[in-house]
Amino acid sequence: MEIRKIEMEDxxxxxxxxxxxxxxxxxxxxxxxxxxxxxxxxxxxxEKSINGDNLILIATDGENIVGFLSAQRSVPNRIKxxxxxxxxxxxxxxxKGIGSKLFFELDIWARENNVTRxxxxxxxxxxxxxxxxxxxxxxxEGIKKNAMIIDGKYVDEFFMAKLYND
Numbered sequence: 699m700e701i702r703k704i705e706m707e708d709x710x711x712x713x714x715x716x717x718x719x720x721x722x723x724x725x726x727x728x729x730x731x732x733x734x735x736x737x738x739x740x741x742x743x744x745e746k747s748i749n750g751d752n753l754i755l756i757a758t759d760g761e762n763i764v765g766f767l768s769a770q771r772s773v774p775n776r777i778k779x780x781x782x783x784x785x786x787x788x789x790x791x792x793x794k795g796i797g798s799k800l801f802f803e804l805d806i807w808a809r810e811n812n813v814t815r816x817x818x819x820x821x822x823x824x825x826x827x828x829x830x831x832x833x834x835x836x837x838x839e840g841i842k843k844n845a846m847i848i849d850g851k852y853v854d855e856f857f858m859a860k861l862y863n864d
Contacts, residue, residue, distance in 0.1 A: 841857070
């Protein structure tokens with residue numbers, strides 16, 4: 699298992715991994731078949747990560763990407779110290795420490811890039827992800843009511859953050 703920053707050559711595998719995640723979990727934003735499949739969109743996101751202030755880490759098992767973590771840094775000066783986090787791990791690779799390794803690398807990136815506040819949201823019933831986030835220093839700041847609709851029902855999300863200057 700390798701954790702590394704994404705490269706442009708990973709675009710097809712990255713998109714495949716995201717599409718597979720959409721089918722494996724109801725906790726990601728996109729429903730199956732909803733995510734754009736245009737490889738140029740994926741390449742544009744990767745390019746912004748490589749050339750900009752954002753980060754995409756991938757977990758690979760041989761040739762396959764089995765998980766990711768992205769940190770999208772805020773642009774305005776007043777909130778440039780913050781980044782919004784999205785993470786996902788393929789079903790067959792959960793529970794193997796990949797999430798912890800991704801968050802370890804995220805901590806290094808945040809400190810190197812003067813990011814002192816990381817933010818994310820998680821469906822309240824996703825106790826496994828919530829535990830991972832808490833284990834890595836995130837705390838619940840509030841609840842976003844009726845944040846998503848899953849299987850025709852409104853679900854709430856925890857809004858969580860990790861502060862480095864506490």
